[in-house]
Amino acid sequence: MPSDDQSRKTVAVSAPGKVLLAGGYLVLDRDYTGLVFGLDARIHVHIRPLHTSTGVVLEEIIVKSPQFKDAIWEYGYRRSEKDGGVLVHPLTSSAQQTLHPNPFVETTLTHVLTYISTKLASATNPSPTIHPSAITILADDAYYTTPSNKSTEFTGEQFKFFGIPLWDAHKTGLGSSAALVTALTAALLAHYLPEEKLLTTEEGRLRVHNLAQVAHCVAQGKVGSGFDVASAVYGSCIYRRFSPSVIAMTDSPGTAGYASRLRALVDDDEAIAEDKEEGEGQRKKWDTQITKAGAALPKGLRLVMCDVDCGSKTPGMVKGVLDWRKREPEEAGMVWTKLHAQNEAVQAELQHLCQADAKAEFSGRFDKLSAALADVRASVRNMSRLSGVPIEPESQRALLDGCLGVTGVVNGVVPGAGGYDAVALLIEDTPETLEELRKFLERWNTSVAAEQAQLAKASGVEWEEAPGLVSVLEVKQDDEGVRVEKGAMYASWVLRREESNDDYEP
Ligand SMILES: Nc1ncnc2c1ncn2[C@@H]1O[C@H](COP(=O)(O)OP(=O)(O)O)[C@@H](O)[C@H]1O
Ligand SMILES: C[C@@](O)(CCOP(=O)(O)OP(=O)(O)O)CC(=O)O
Incomplete structure (x- = not known):
């Protein structure tokens, strides 16, 4: 097994949900701000290397949401030529996946793996291998209304088995997709890149923010202001959106040079970024304003x-x-x-x-x-x-x-x-x-x-x-944004579903 594969860590990351208390609709426009509170309901993403028993290296990522029935998505991926990035495609063997795609997961994988591929590349190794991994998504209870007639709860555990397919779950509107995209982005970066300071430095956090915003916007069709991703990364804040032109990349993954352009965008890199309209060397394309002061609740x-x-x-x-x-x-x-x-x-x-x-x-x-x-x-x-x-x-x-x-x-x-x-x-x-x-x-x-x-x-x-x-809902405001978690608390969920796929059967 290659040494870079051995260096990959099992990582767990969580990100909070949100509530936009003031500023709905206005915040879509950069002239106005929104007051958003992070919540103590979080989406958790656990990622570990995927080893096959035969030792054969497959280009495959398996994503599971074991709290729901049939929630498994299997993806293949390949590097496209001419710096087009990493293309991710659902493996058609899974009928459920064709019927119920997960665009937020798929788009995040495409963008984050593309970004990672440019970061791992070097003069001596321009096409580094991206090894397979297994991802488990777990959501705190408050994201979904518990079905009254299906209480399949495992007592004493932090996470609940909802006993229904994800697509039948009633969302409570706490921003599951933004928390998911944010936690998945950070988990993938921490897993594949040899970085220790991803979430402990301003720069690392900003990179997670920029990349998660791009992935979430693409998956959502660019309709949102991005306040939900911002609070998933930074927690409660007063949010002023980035100019829509920042993410107006008109081409799509696979087109020549896409990977370098994405990297330049995410890193806000003046050396590579070219902005013909605004003039060359325009650093700080991202003009998001996130103010923590003033986004708190008084005692009592x-x-x-x-x-x-x-x-x-x-x-x-x-x-x-x-x-x-x-x-x-x-x-x-x-x-x-x-x-x-x-x-x-x-x-x-x-x-x-x-x-x-x-x-x-x-x-x-x-x-x-x-x-x-x-x-x-x-x-x-x-x-x-x-x-x-x-x-x-x-x-x-x-x-x-x-x-x-x-x-x-x-x-x-x-x-x-x-x-x-x-x-x-x-x-x-x-x-x-x-x-x-x-x-x-x-x-x-x-x-x-x-x-x-x-x-x-x-x-x-x-x-x-x-x-x-x-x-x-059992939920409160909570100031903390995306954070690294201890992997041990997910062990039973990561393993249980692998041992017993019967649990997926209705
Ligand atoms: N537990 C989960 N596992 C996998 N994907 C999830 C999970 N929760 C939410 N999602 C993804 O997020 C989407 C819901 O996002 P969205 O409609 O924007 O609702 P919300 O307001 O909660 O963000 C789902 O269709 C699914 O793609
Ligand atoms: C209208 C908005 O300004 C606020 C929407 O806030 P919600 O909290 O209702 O969002 P969803 O989780 O996507 O349902 C649109 C935006 O700013 O993205």
């Missing part, structure tokens, strides 16, 4: 997410809002300006409260914050009404208003793109407030279920018991 306040087990399709909503903005620039411009000022007022009040932490707590301490969030909600509803996109739909408005009636709930918003994803509340951080909130949601669910049953009866439809509609 915590974030709570309430899952509504429904979900919305963000790209369609983004299109709807942007189409309206194009159609009605004056009307939308007024909403943008007002909402921006209100978002900034929320940021300013949070900062003020953080600085005043040392002072004694007093009742009414969060009144100003509550009012600032109410202003934001009013403008978001206005945006909803004018654009015709259900950003804070009526049912979410009623839920938020209902929660506001619980003592200790400061206020809440439909985060990010809004719609029917989980709502975010800021509450006083006491066990009593959380308990009261849970009780309120139980009553809420009972009354919604009763209402639905009555409607069904009136229309003559057979009634089945309604599932729990709204629940508190």
